[in-house]
Amino acid sequence: MIPEKAFERLLGLHECWEVTGAEYESAPVERFFLVIHETAxxxxxxxxxxxxxxxxxxxxxEHTEVRVWRHLDAFGKRTxxxxxxxxxxxxxxxHVWRVPLPWEGEGKHFTRDFEAFALPLMREMPMKKAGDILGEHDTRLWRLLFKPVAKAYAALDLSELAHLGVDEMNCRKGHHYLTVFADLVARRVVYATEGKDHTTFQRFSEELLKHNGHPKAITAVAMDLSQAY
Ligand SMILES: [Zn+2]
Known part of the structure; x- marks a missing residue:
């Protein structure tokens, strides 16, 4: 089997797409790359x-300008x-539209397979460290992380939220606080907002209503009895 056909199989491409080149170059950046075109x-x-x-x-x-997707490394080389x-x-x-590509992920720069590898890494360690392992700048990784988080948050259902935990944390040096709200039964953070005063509760109530919850459904709250709150 010629390498291009092998990579087509590995990428799960079907008859509509073909790998027309599998190349390695050492400069300006060492990389392995797969050139892909659609078929008739x-x-x-x-x-x-x-x-x-x-x-x-x-x-x-027509064809739009060339774009590059980062894929999982092959033979330890950036692919x-x-x-x-x-x-x-x-x-x-x-009507004219851009054809969806079978390898593209949620973000702009990465393939679906690369994202499936990168996202759990970002969950398990600080972003800087994940960036070092993946060989990616952390700004691109933050952008990648925000997309699925925004999608999951939009679908968040708080209709069962009755036992609430609230705590503050210092988010930067100096007096920069974050108030974090957690569902104590589901054991997960449901909302976080800057500041630590009564307005944080107003903002939380508004979010609660947007996600099928209601402040009156909350029967127990565990929190510091700080004057600010
Ligand atoms: Zn039409």
């Missing part, structure tokens, strides 16, 4: 994404996928 079989598989149209005849409109993502056009309503 892609277009008959697509249909217009506009619900009222959904026309099955779709053609290639990347450069690709010019194709844009499709509906033959009926002429």
């Amino acid at each position: 079989k892609l277009w008959p598989q697509l249909k217009c994404p506009i619900a009222t149209c959904a026309h099955p005849e779709v053609v290639c409109h 990347e996928i450069p690709c010019e993502p194709p844009r499709a056009r509906c033959c009926a309503c002429r």
Whole structure:
């Protein structure tokens, strides 16, 4: 089996995409990269994404500028996928859209497989250390982390929250505080906000209402009886 075909299989690509190059270069950055293009079989598989149209005849409109996705390392070398993502056009309503790529993750710069490896690492250790292991700048990793967190937070259901734990923590040097609210039964943090005064409780109540909870449903609170609160 030629290497390109082997990488197609490893990436789980089907007939719509092909690896046209598997290359290694030592400069300017040492990396291994896989060049991927769509095949002619892609277009008959697509249909217009506009619900009222959904026309099955779709053609290639253009290719956008090359973008690079970081993938899991191969042979311990930084591995990347450069690709010019194709844009499709509906033959009926002429709507144009960027075709989703089978390897792309939630973030802009990483493949789905890379994210599946990086996210648990970020959960287990400080971001700087995860960045050192992954060979990535921590700003790109923070951006990657915020996406799934925002998605999970939007879906958070607090309708069962009745036993609340509240505590403050010092978040930076000096008097910068964070008030953290936790569900003591589910044993998880449900909200955190800057400051440690009564307005933090107002903000928490507003969040509670947005996530199917209600302040009156809370029957027990464990917290410091600080004057500020
Ligand atoms: Zn259409």
